[in-house]
Amino acid sequence: MAFHYEVRKEASDSRARLGVIHTTHGSIETPVFMPVGTQATVKTLTPVELETLDAQIILGNTYHLYLRPGSSLVAEAGGLHQFMNWKRPILTDSGGFQVFSLGDLRKISEDGVEFRSHLDGSKHFISPEISMKIQMELGADIAMVFDECAPYPADREYVSHSKDMTTRWAKRCLQRHSREDQALFGIVQGGMFHDLRRESAAELIDLDFPGYGIGGLSVGEPKPLMYEVLDELIPHMPRSKPRYLMGVGSPDALVEGVFRGIDMFDCVLPTRIARHGTVLTRTGKFAIRDLPYARDFSPIEEGCSCYTCRNHSRAYIRHLFKAKEMLGYRLTTIHNLHVLLQLMADMRRAIAEGSLAQFRKEFFQEYAG
Amino acid sequence: MAFHYEVRKEASDSRARLGVIHTTHGSIETPVFMPVGTQATVKTLTPVELETLDAQIILGNTYHLYLRPGSSLVAEAGGLHQFMNWKRPILTDSGGFQVFSLGDLRKISEDGVEFRSHLDGSKHFISPEISMKIQMELGADIAMVFDECAPYPADREYVSHSKDMTTRWAKRCLQRHSREDQALFGIVQGGMFHDLRRESAAELIDLDFPGYGIGGLSVGEPKPLMYEVLDELIPHMPRSKPRYLMGVGSPDALVEGVFRGIDMFDCVLPTRIARHGTVLTRTGKFAIRDLPYARDFSPIEEGCSCYTCRNHSRAYIRHLFKAKEMLGYRLTTIHNLHVLLQLMADMRRAIAEGSLAQFRKEFFQEYAG
Numbered sequence: 237m238a239f240h241y242e243v244r245k246e247a248s249d250s251r252a253r254l255g256v257i258h259t260t261h262g263s264i265e266t267p268v269f270m271p272v273g274t275q276a277t278v279k280t281l282t283p284v285e286l287e288t289l290d291a292q293i294i295l296g297n298t299y300h301l302y303l304r305p306g307s308s309l310v311a312e313a314g315g316l317h318q319f320m321n322w323k324r325p326i327l328t329d330s331g332g333f334q335v336f337s338l339g340d341l342r343k344i345s346e347d348g349v350e351f352r353s354h355l356d357g358s359k360h361f362i363s364p365e366i367s368m369k370i371q372m373e374l375g376a377d378i379a380m381v382f383d384e385c386a387p388y389p390a391d392r393e394y395v396s397h398s399k400d401m402t403t404r405w406a407k408r409c410l411q412r413h414s415r416e417d418q419a420l421f422g423i424v425q426g427g428m429f430h431d432l433r434r435e436s437a438a439e440l441i442d443l444d445f446p447g448y449g450i451g452g453l454s455v456g457e458p459k460p461l462m463y464e465v466l467d468e469l470i471p472h473m474p475r476s477k478p479r480y481l482m483g484v485g486s487p488d489a490l491v492e493g494v495f496r497g498i499d500m501f502d503c504v505l506p507t508r509i510a511r512h513g514t515v516l517t518r519t520g521k522f523a524i525r526d527l528p529y530a531r532d533f534s535p536i537e538e539g540c541s542c543y544t545c546r547n548h549s550r551a552y553i554r555h556l557f558k559a560k561e562m563l564g565y566r567l568t569t570i571h572n573l574h575v576l577l578q579l580m581a582d583m584r585r586a587i588a589e590g591s592l593a594q595f596r597k598e599f600f601q602e603y604a605g
Numbered sequence: 606m607a608f609h610y611e612v613r614k615e616a617s618d619s620r621a622r623l624g625v626i627h628t629t630h631g632s633i634e635t636p637v638f639m640p641v642g643t644q645a646t647v648k649t650l651t652p653v654e655l656e657t658l659d660a661q662i663i664l665g666n667t668y669h670l671y672l673r674p675g676s677s678l679v680a681e682a683g684g685l686h687q688f689m690n691w692k693r694p695i696l697t698d699s700g701g702f703q704v705f706s707l708g709d710l711r712k713i714s715e716d717g718v719e720f721r722s723h724l725d726g727s728k729h730f731i732s733p734e735i736s737m738k739i740q741m742e743l744g745a746d747i748a749m750v751f752d753e754c755a756p757y758p759a760d761r762e763y764v765s766h767s768k769d770m771t772t773r774w775a776k777r778c779l780q781r782h783s784r785e786d787q788a789l790f791g792i793v794q795g796g797m798f799h800d801l802r803r804e805s806a807a808e809l810i811d812l813d814f815p816g817y818g819i820g821g822l823s824v825g826e827p828k829p830l831m832y833e834v835l836d837e838l839i840p841h842m843p844r845s846k847p848r849y850l851m852g853v854g855s856p857d858a859l860v861e862g863v864f865r866g867i868d869m870f871d872c873v874l875p876t877r878i879a880r881h882g883t884v885l886t887r888t889g890k891f892a893i894r895d896l897p898y899a900r901d902f903s904p905i906e907e908g909c910s911c912y913t914c915r916n917h918s919r920a921y922i923r924h925l926f927k928a929k930e931m932l933g934y935r936l937t938t939i940h941n942l943h944v945l946l947q948l949m950a951d952m953r954r955a956i957a958e959g960s961l962a963q964f965r966k967e968f969f970q971e972y973a974g
Binding site for chain 2: 275276277279280281282283284304305309312313319320321530531533543547548549551552555556558559561562563565566
C-alpha cells in the first residue's frame with residue numbers, strides 16, 4: 237500500500253513532530269491544515285488557486301457528496317480527484333458527523349443511522365459498511381471510519397456506550413474496506429472523559445489503523461478542556477501514526493494542537509467566516525464590512541503575501557461586500573486560507589529549527605483572538 | 606491628448622474596419638467587445654482573469670458607482686483603475702440609461718433627471734454637468750455624454766424631442782468636460798427614424814467628439830430593424846472616429862455589427878446568462894443545469910481553449926450549479942466571455958485577411974441562436 241507516515245523530527249520543547257504522509261497523489265508535510273471542500277469545491281476557489289495557496293490536501297464531505305451529486309456519479313467521473321480536477325491528496329470524512337448535525341429525524345441503532353436529507357427530506361440509511369462503499373467510490377487518499385460523535389455536554393453513560401459502538405463500527409469498517417490505494421483512519425472518541433479516551437485509543441490501536449482521528453472535540457466545550465483532553469490522550473497514541481484533530485481550525489487551536497502533537501487539522505472556519513466578511517490576521521480578526529474600512533486603501537494585512545493583499549485594498553473589498561459581489565467572497569477566502577496555511581508552514585519551520593515553544597510564546601503575545 | 610483612433614484597414618467586402626484606439630492605459634484593437642464591470646468588478650472575476658481572457662477594455666457603470674461606493678471615494682482611491690486594480694483601459698457610461706431603467710420615480714426636465722436610488726430610495730439628481738463631474742472623478746479612459754435614450758416603441762414626436770435634448774445635453778457635457786486624459790464620446794440617438802438618426806449624427810459631428818456611441822438600439826426592437834438602422838446610419842458617421850454600439854453583445858449581433866462598421870460593443874449578456882447557467886457556444890447556447898449533462902464528462906465546448914474547458918466537465922459544472930456553489934458562476938462566466946472575446950479576435954483576423962464576408966457566411970451556417 238502506497239500510504240505511509242514518516243516522522244522526520246520530534247521536538248524536544250513540546251510534543252510536536254515534523255512528518256511526511258505519503259499517498260498515491262503525493263506527499264503531505266505535517267503538521268498540516270486541510271481546507272474543507274464540502275461539495276467537491278473549496279467554496280469560491282479553483283483547484284489552481286488552492287495549489288497557489290499551497291494547500292497540500294483538502295477534505296471532502298461524504299454526507300454531502302453522497303446526497304449530491306451521488307457517489308456513483310463521482311465514481312463514474314473517475315473519483316473525486318478527477319471529478320473536481322484536484323490532483324493532490326484528498327481526505328473524506330465518514331458522513332457520521334453531518335448525519336448527526338444536518339440530517340433530520342435521525343434514528344441511531346447498532347446497525348447504523350437512518351435520517352432524512354437536509355436537501356429534500358428524502359429518507360436514507362448509512363451504516364459503517366455503506367460509508368465504506370461511498371468513500372471507496374469517492375476514492376480519496378484517506379477515508380475515515382463511520383463513528384458516533386457524542387455531543388457536549390453528555391453524561392458518562394452515553395459517552396461510554398457511544399465510544400463502545402464507535403469501536404464496534406470501526407471493526408465493521410475495517411472488515412468492509414478493501415481499497416488498497418486508500419488509507420482508512422480510526423477515530424478516537426470518549427468525550428471529555430480521560431479514561432474513556434484512553435480505552436478508545438487502546439481499542440483502535442489494537443485494530444492497527446494507519447492513522448487516527450480524534451473526534452468529539454471542538455463540539456462546544458471550552459478550549460482549555462479540549463487542550464486538557466489532548467494532554468492526557470496524546471501520550472497513549474502511537475508515535476508512528478498521524479494524529480488528526482477533526483474540525484479544529486482557529487489559529488490559537490492550531491498552535492495549541494501542534495504543540496500537543498497533532499499532525500492534521502481541518503475546519504470550515506477560515507472559509508465560512510470569509511464569506512461573512514471576517515478576515516483573519518496574525519493577531520486576530522476583523523469585519524471588513526465595518527465603516528472604518530470604507531476609505532482604508534491599505535491591504536487586509538500589511539506585509540501579507542497572498543493574492544488579495546498584493547492586489548486589493550480593504551476599501552475595495554468592503555465595497556464588494558456591501559455590493560454583494562462574489563469577488564469579495566473569493567478575496568477574503570484566499571486571504572483567510574493563506575493565513576492558516578502560512579501559520580502551519582511557520583510552525584513546521586519552527587519545529588525544524590527546534591523553536592516551537594518560543595514560536596508559541598510569541599504567537600500568544602500578539603494574538604488577541 | 607493621449608486618446609486617438611487609427612484605422613488600420615477598411616474591408617472591401619463589408620463596412621468593417623480594423624483599427625486601434627490609443628489611450629493612456631494602453632491600446633485597444635478594434636472591433637472590440639467590452640465586458641461589463643458594473644460595480645467596479647466584472648462579476649465573479651479578478652482583473653488577472655480578465656487579462657488572461659484578453660479583455661482589452663472593460664466598462665464601468667456610472668449610475669451604480671455614483672450610488673455605491675460613490676465617485677468621491679473612487680477618486681480618493683486614485684480613480685477606478687486603482688480602486689479595482691485594473692491596469693488596462695476603462696469606459697464609463699453616462700448613467701443616463703440606468704437612471705431611466707433602474708431609478709424610481711424619475712422626473713426628466715431640460716435641466717437633468719431627478720430619480721430615487723434603486724438601493725435605498727434616496728433622492729438624487731443627475732444633469733449633464735453632474736454626469737461629467739462623476740465620470741471625471743471615476744477617471745475612465747473614455748467617458749460618455751449624458752443622453753436620453755428613447756424607449757421602443759416611441760412615436761416620432763417623442764423621439765425627435767429626445768434627440769434634440771440629447772444634442773443640447775451633449776453640448777453642455779462638452780462644455781463641462783475638462784479631463785485631458787479622458788476622451789468624451791457623443792451618443793447618436795433618433796430611435797428607429799432614419800432621418801432623426803442622420804440629424805443626430807450631423808449635430809454631434811459638428812461638435813467634433815473623438816468617438817461616437819450609437820444609443821437607443823437593442824432596447825426591445827426586432828434585430829432586423831436594428832441592422833436596418835445601422836445600414837442607414839453608418840455611412841453618415843465619420844470614418845476617422847470609433848463607433849460604439851451600446852448594449853449589444855449577442856454573438857449574431859456582434860457579427861452583424863462588425864460587418865456594418867461597428868468598432869466597439871458592450872453587453873451584460875455573456876456574464877448575466879453565465880450566472881443563470883446558460884453557456885455560449887459557437888453554434889448557440891445551452892443550459893448547463895439540464896439533466897442530460899449530469900453524467901457528461903466532456904467540456905462545455907470541445908476544442909475550446911478557455912480555463913473552464915481545459916479543466917472542468919459539464920457534469921462538474923452542473924453539480925456546482927445544482928449545489929449553488931460560486932465556482933460554478935465563475936467557470937461559466939470565464940467560458941462565455943472567452944467565446945465572445947475569441948469571436949472578436951477571429952473577426953479581426955478575418956478583416957485583416959479580407960475574408961469577413963466569408964467568415965460571416967460560415968458563422969451563420971452554424972449558428973442556431
